[in-house]
Amino acid sequence: MDHITFLVAVVIVTALAFDFTNGFHDTANAMATSIATGALKPRTAVLVSGILNIVGAFLSTEVAKTISGGIVDDTRVSPAMIFAGLVGAILWNLVTWLAGLPSSSSHALFGGLIGAVWVGAGSHGVHFDKVAEKVLIPAVASPVVAGVAALVATYLAYKLSARARQDSVTKGFRLGQIASASLVSLAHGTNDAQKTMGVITLTLISAGALGHDAGPPVWVIGAAGVAIGLGTYLGGWRIIRTMGKGLAEIQSPQGFAAETASTTVILTSAHLGFALSTTQVASGSILGAGLGRRLAEVRWGVAGRMVLAWLITLPSAALVGGLAASVVKHGGNAGTAVIALVALALAAVIVAASRRNPVRADNVNDHHEVNLRNPAPTNVGTAA
Amino acid sequence: MHVDWSALGKVAAVSLGVTVAVVVVFTFGVLGLSRAEADGSGSAPAGRAQAALCFLACAAVVAYGIYLIVPQFH
Numbered sequence: 001m002d003h004i005t006f007l008v009a010v011v012i013v014t015a016l017a018f019d020f021t022n023g024f025h026d027t028a029n030a031m032a033t034s035i036a037t038g039a040l041k042p043r044t045a046v047l048v049s050g051i052l053n054i055v056g057a058f059l060s061t062e063v064a065k066t067i068s069g070g071i072v073d074d075t076r077v078s079p080a081m082i083f084a085g086l087v088g089a090i091l092w093n094l095v096t097w098l099a100g101l102p103s104s105s106s107h108a109l110f111g112g113l114i115g116a117v118w119v120g121a122g123s124h125g126v127h128f129d130k131v132a133e134k135v136l137i138p139a140v141a142s143p144v145v146a147g148v149a150a151l152v153a154t155y156l157a158y159k160l161s162a163r164a165r166q167d168s169v170t171k172g173f174r175l176g177q178i179a180s181a182s183l184v185s186l187a188h189g190t191n192d193a194q195k196t197m198g199v200i201t202l203t204l205i206s207a208g209a210l211g212h213d214a215g216p217p218v219w220v221i222g223a224a225g226v227a228i229g230l231g232t233y234l235g236g237w238r239i240i241r242t243m244g245k246g247l248a249e250i251q252s253p254q255g256f257a258a259e260t261a262s263t264t265v266i267l268t269s270a271h272l273g274f275a276l277s278t279t280q281v282a283s284g285s286i287l288g289a290g291l292g293r294r295l296a297e298v299r300w301g302v303a304g305r306m307v308l309a310w311l312i313t314l315p316s317a318a319l320v321g322g323l324a325a326s327v328v329k330h331g332g333n334a335g336t337a338v339i340a341l342v343a344l345a346l347a348a349v350i351v352a353a354s355r356r357n358p359v360r361a362d363n364v365n366d367h368h369e370v371n372l373r374n375p376a377p378t379n380v381g382t383a384a
Numbered sequence: 385m386h387v388d389w390s391a392l393g394k395v396a397a398v399s400l401g402v403t404v405a406v407v408v409v410f411t412f413g414v415l416g417l418s419r420a421e422a423d424g425s426g427s428a429p430a431g432r433a434q435a436a437l438c439f440l441a442c443a444a445v446v447a448y449g450i451y452l453i454v455p456q457f458h
Contacts (some may be wrong), residue, residue, distance in 0.1 A: 059454050141392055149400045153407035160411045164418035172414035179446055187453050256410065261403040267452050268398045272391050 006333055008207045010340060011079045012200055014086040016227040019196035021093040022105040023053060023231020026192065028239040029102075029262070029282035030184035033255035033289075035364060036244030039174035040181070042235070042361040049185040050233035056189020057197070057225030071130045072113050076121040079203050080328045081113070083336060084120070086199070087343045088112030088321030092313060094350045100238035100246070100359070100370025101309040104277035109195065110135055111317030116325035118318070138276040139310065142265055143284025150254075150261035150285040154292025157253040173252035180259035187266050188278055189228065196224040237359040238370045243283065245368035246302045248290025257292065258285035280310060299368070406445055413438030 031045040040048065089105070089112035096103040110131075117125040161169045200223075201216040210217070216224075244250060250258070262278075262285045269276050283306060290298040324343075327335045357371050416438060419431030451457045 056453070059456070137392070141396070145396045145399050148396075149403035152400065153404050156404065157407050157411045160408065161414060161418075164415050165422060168418035168421050169414050172417050173410075176410050176414075176442070179442075183446060183449050183453075186450070190453055253411075257403070257407045260406050260410075261399065263449060264402045264406075265395070265399045267449055268395045268402070271452060272395055274391070274395060 004209055005207065007079050007083065007336060008203055008209070010336055011083045011086070011203045014083055014090070014340070015196050015199045015203070016223055018086045018090050018093075018109065019193065019224055019227035020231035020234075021090050021097070022109075022192050022196070023050075023228040024234045024236040025093050025097055025103075025105050025231075025239060026188060026278060027232045027235050028243040029278045030181045030188060030259075032240045032243035032282075033250050033258050033286060034177045034181045035240055036250050037174060037177065037252040037255045039177040039252060039255065042237075042240075042364055045181070046233050046235040046361070048182060050229040052182055052185035053189035053193065053232045054225040054229035056186045056191075057193035057228060058221060059186075059190055071110055071127055071134055072117040073121070073125045073127065074202070076125040077113075077117060077206075078120065079206060080336065081116040081120040081325055082199060082203055084116035084325035084328050084339065085109070085112035085114075085321045087324045087339055088115055088317040088319070091320050091343060091346055092317040094347055095316075096309055096313070097236055097238055098350050098354050098372070099309070100242045101306055102239050102243050102279045102283055103306075103309040103313045104139075104279045105192065106195070106277050107135065107139070107310070107313040108317040111314035112321035114314070115318030115321030115323075119322040119325040120329055135314065138269070138274050139280060142269065142274075142276040143280045143287075145284070146261045146265040146281045147284035147288030147291075149264065150258045150288030151292040153257040153261060154254050154289045157257055158293055161253065170252050173256045176256045177252060177259060180256060180263055183263045184259055184266070184278075184282070185232075187263065187270070189225070191266075191270065191278070193224045193228045196227070197221060200224065235361065237361065237364045238354070241359050241364050241367065241370055242302065242306070243286060245365060246299060246370070247283065247286050247306070248298045249368075250286065250289065251293070254289035254293055258282070258289040261285040261288065302368075402445070406442055409438050410442050413442065 027046055027049055031040065031049050034040045035042050035045050089108040092108045093105055114126050114131065197216045197220055200220050201210065201214065204210040205212060205214060262282045265281050266278060287298060287303055324339045327339050331338060353372060359370060413435045416431040416434030420428045420435060
């Protein structure tokens with residue numbers, strides 16, 4: 001293990017930290033609508049989702065062979081740039097979580113890496129045509145496809161079941177939601193845990209600790225699976241609230257239609273080689289399901305803020321990643337340590353800020369808004 | 385920039401088709417369930433059969449989904 005330098009160790013820890021934020025940022029994709037409709041209790045939902053994420057991490061053997069799927073030149077990437085990119089991705093994930101905005105963890109990772117490589121190796125290290133092809137096109141197309149599918153499915157589900165016993169309908173679709181949400185979680189584990197495994201494995205290869213073309217060692221698979229599973233279990237309640245309650249008021253047939261649409265879009269595109277953001281697919285589905293039920297309320301303000309977050313995710317993470325890369329580039333190990341400490345401090349500030357108006361399992365369904373400050377107390381007796 | 389429109393079109397068509405099919409079949413299953421649970425209608429066994437058949441079809445789609453997720457099966 002003498003190949004594991006200080007920098008490599010820091011990269012591994014940072015990659016696992018990113019995996020953890022990836023987990024709690026994306027719990028909502030699979031579980032938000034199930035929690036909102038009461039198909040699953042909040043705690044049960046995150047437990048199921050966490051376990052399925054770990055299972056998914058172990059199931060898939062097709063580890064990402066490139067760090068980024070070709071959007072940066074992998075031969076120019078050094079562990080220091082990976083570290084800087086990961087810092088950018090983690091900080092952006094935390095900021096959007098604080099605001100309760102479902103932004104894409106994959107875009108944050110890509111953005112962080114693009115920024116870090118741009119600063120570290122120059123702009124020719126970034127393949128901008130690939131960025132358009134792998135990031136922009138799916139980002140526009142996938143939520144629309146998922147949204148249209150969920151809209152049509154929701155409309156038909158309500159039309160067909162209009163004259164049936166409503167309690168049977170609600171109960172039936174709730175049961176269906178458990179299955180469809182579980183499938184989203186499993187697919188998430190096989191995809192997103194893979195990304196972290198790929199990053200760690202490629203770092204180890206570049207440091208000479210593993211041979212070329214080596215698969216991930218068991219401890220990497222285990223660590224990545226547990227990190228994303230724990231993150232998922234912690235539950236990004238702020239984002240769950242936005243996706244389950246904020247975008248639209250979701251009933252169980254809508255939840256089922258939305259989750260089915262998400263699962264189908266994710267699986268079809270993975271099968272045909274499109275990289276896409278689970279978050280954006282799930283959000284598109286929820287909006288579609290909201291529109292599919294007549295008179296259902298879609299909060300366009302929330303949707304607008306969410307789309308804005310999608311647009312600025314990649315550039316923002318790139319900015320932070322680039323900034324971190326310039327410090328690491330000129331500062332060496334000391335610079336790395338400084339960036340790590342600054343990132344930890346910022347993360348602590350964000351977590352502290354979230355405490356001012358916490359969203360937890362027991363209050364996730366109470367409101368539809370995620371505020372930074374406690375709203376003026378409307379009902380007496382709920383002080384503190 | 386190269387955009388693979390045919391693959392994109394395939395994703396869109398397959399996603400729309402499968403989603404709508406699963407949700408419609410599942411809805412028929414729920415309708416069967418609702419008939420089975422309705423009191424004194426006399427169509428309870430037929431409703432149960434309809435529900436079982438529809439849910440079985442959905443379960444088959446789920447199984448295929450798991451098959452797609454797990455690379456060991458390929």
